[in-house]
Amino acid sequence: MMTNARMAGADLATEVVLPGIVEPSGLEVRVGPAPEPGPGEVLLAVEASGVSFAEQQMRRGKYYDQPPFPFVPGYDVVGTVLRAGPSTDATLTGRRFAVLTKVGGWSSHLIVKAADLVEVPQGIDPAEAETVVVNGITAWQMLHGLAKIRSGQTILVHGANGGVGSTLVQLAAHAGVRVIGTASPRHHDAVRALGATPLDYRAPDLPGEVRALAPDGVDAVFDHVGGEGIVDSFNLLAPDGMLVSYGTAATKNEAGSSKLPVLKLVGRLLLWNALPNGKHTHFYNIWAGKRRADTFQERLRSDLTSVFGLLADGAITAQVAARIPLSRAADAMELAESGTVTGKVVLVPDSNPESEPKSESEVPSAG
Known part of the structure; x- marks a missing residue:
């Protein structure tokens, strides 16, 4: 956190702290000097950070491996490099990158390892790029890495x-895959516009x-x-189908251990995988393989x-x-948890002229 960081210069930094x-x-907003990058690090001016389900779980103390309170949440960011630390490529300065952080992203200034930077193509708006950092990696790896979905499925x-x-939905539709998507009826037009056939997730007989x-069953189910x-x-899978589970939203408000539901x-x-029915299951964790840092x-x-x-x-x-x-x-956070929006709520700098929340009727449903 900022109070323990290396301090430098006259830059003032804002961070949002989850105290417990x-x-x-x-949530607490704190202001202090911006941190100084060390060797192999850069200082990012954060232009966008997302509000995801992970932060919603963290404020409840329910995210599987969150750090002890207090800490700064923020799973991913997009920003421009302000300064490069010693022994760090100086040509990174002034360029825009995305970073997967897990925590720390709800800051105006952020120290990250230069090796973790992923360049954002020119012409992409920072907030728009932010919506596909953790979400895009997750969707791509589940769809193509685990389920290995093919056109026509x-x-x-x-x-x-x-x-x-x-x-x-969009990645699958682009790959020629037929998509059935569950959502509240208020979002059905938006889901349809994305390329899926919408169904009410509360339907009495959804299966x-x-x-x-x-x-004949579906070739894959993606269940958060x-x-x-x-x-x-699991029962809706076709023979040789794949169930990819990537969350436990159903238990988010239950008291007790954050680890037990997972x-x-x-x-x-694992038990289902042992059954001789040809179906497959997998619990997706974006951090799997992190120990092999270079490959990851x-x-x-x-x-x-x-x-x-x-x-x-x-x-x-x-x-x-x-x-x-x-x-x-x-x-x-309140808007993200309200269930009234399509897509991702994005935090942007206070000085950004576009950084005004829209009323529900003004929130875009498909863009």
């Missing part, structure tokens, strides 16, 4: 209006509605919900660059639900 298990209004995406879901569209609904996701879910998936970063850079390329070409569109000033992170 609090409501969004309990059919998949089911739960939460198709969400940050990851809306990206998944029956999916089977009506895919009588977990809970008992994961059983339906461990129970993983145990269930190379794969991450390659996958995110692929997604950035599609965004730059217009093959997919950024789903920016709202741009909200960093100092109003509490408002951003």
